[in-house]
Amino acid sequence: MNDDDKALRMALANQLAAGGYLRTAPWQAAVEAVPRHAFLRGGFFEQVTGSTPTAWRPVMPHDPNWLRRCYDDDSLVTQIAGTIVPRDIRGEILRAPTSSSTMPGLVVRMLEELQVDYGHRVLEIGTGTGYSTGLLCHRLGDDHVTSVDVDEDVAGRARIALGDTGFHPRILTGDGLTGDPDGTPYDRLIATCGVVDLPYAWVEQTRPGGIILATLCGWLHSSELARLTVGEDGTARGRFLGGQISFMLARPQLPPPLGMLPDLDDGDAHPTSLAPDILDDWNTRFVAQLAAPKAQHISLDRNGRTEHVLIDVSAGAWASLFQDRDRYGDGWTVRQGGPARLWDAVEAHVARWRADGAPALERFEVVVTSEGQTVTWPKG
Structure with missing residues (x-):
């Protein structure tokens, strides 16, 4: 790390603290210590201004703006169409993003909302670039962090980046919706992908009194961050935290292709x-x-x-x-x-x-049992 990196890390930490995202000293120390750019050495994609449909072009480390951009409070797309990374493209691409480095403000807000303490074991669903995994390792220690990603290449790149920055958590490749049955129980579970239905496997793998933090989405593209506490009866219950949080959906829960449209003049x-x-x-x-x-x-x-x-x-x-x-x-x-x-x-x-007075989403209650998920609001 050089002085430029350090200055950028300090500036990002100060920005996030001023914005109310960083609220506690341990997470402030993590942001100041963990270099985000180390997890973006493969470059990222930026949106081509004014493109319709949306086009993306690569930004590589040799770009003079690359390092500064790594420390902007922005989400940076790192994979497109499930396999394409920045080094694969010369010019522009019109496909949909499938992996990214989440904006640091959202990352640290979620880590603060997770309410971890020393000694807690955390299961992270969605490793991505590994930056949030690195923050967890700095806060809790490598042995207390397990991260799962569905994409073997993504998980591999994250494992290398984490190792290069001195972190060696347990990184798994597989369907994050099934969690990690071999590592249970966990004190905390955090998902950095959106889910339509919160898997009951996550509830089973979180100890009673433990917390699950996940973004509940739908195919109409409105989503909310939920914090649920697991009860002794195996039920997870909680509320939305507000803020209109959006994540890419977990791949197994992506909507199906529309295919041939029905006859819209019928019915x-x-x-x-x-x-x-x-x-x-x-x-x-x-x-x-x-x-x-x-x-x-x-x-x-x-x-x-x-x-x-x-x-x-x-x-x-x-x-x-x-x-x-x-x-x-x-x-x-x-x-x-x-x-x-x-x-x-x-x-x-x-x-x-x-x-019922159009209650705010923060007043809705989310309950997950072995029978499924329900979301309700207060009456009257």
Whole structure:
């Protein structure tokens, strides 16, 4: 480490402390000590400004801005399309990101929210570049940290970067949704990927009184960070912490391809009291997502108008919303098909939430048992 690295680490720590993300001395010391750039030596991708669809181009260590950018409070994409890393590209690429170095402010906020103490054993789901793993090792010691990543190449690069910075935690390759049954019980479990359904395996592998920190997502792309405490009865219970947290979904829980669209002119049509712009609001979209957890949303220009379509591929259900001014003026019409009426379910769920005063997501309760996951809000 040279003086430039040290100055950048100190500046990042001070920035995160001023922003309220760093709140305790042990985590401040970890950020000051662990070099983020050491986990980005393979470069990262930056978004090409103004590109549609989004294009990405590599930024490598020989770039004069690389080191400074490593210490910005930004998420930096490190893998695209499941296999492509920055050194593979000369120019631009239009595929979707699949791995990244999460913005440090979010990393340290989550580590603070994890409420670890000396002696705690932590299971991290999603190793990524290994930077957050390094912070955990600095705080707790290598022997108290296990990290799992689904991607063997990602895990391998993280293991090398951690070793180069003097850390040697237990790094596993496999499906993080199954956790680490051989290492139980853990005092804390933290997931750096989003999940639609929190796996009960995580609850089983966390001791009673232990904490699980994970981001609950859905295919409508509204998500919240939840902190759950495991009870003696094997139930995990907790609340959302707020802040509109987003992570890439765990790969086994990614939505399926839409495939061939259904006949959107078929099905039953009726007026609806909810316009599709409710999906523009984060909280309302989260509530809608609870009613249609496997639905995806797309917009189409057809029949001379924009139609907003929800599709549940596995159920074979769909709903298309559009304005039929000849029949209903400026109101909205919904046409639905398949075994379930997706928009009717959304409409009823949002109406109940609003009737109860539209409580903030931080007041919702999350419960995970062996039977599954439920998310509810206080009534009235």
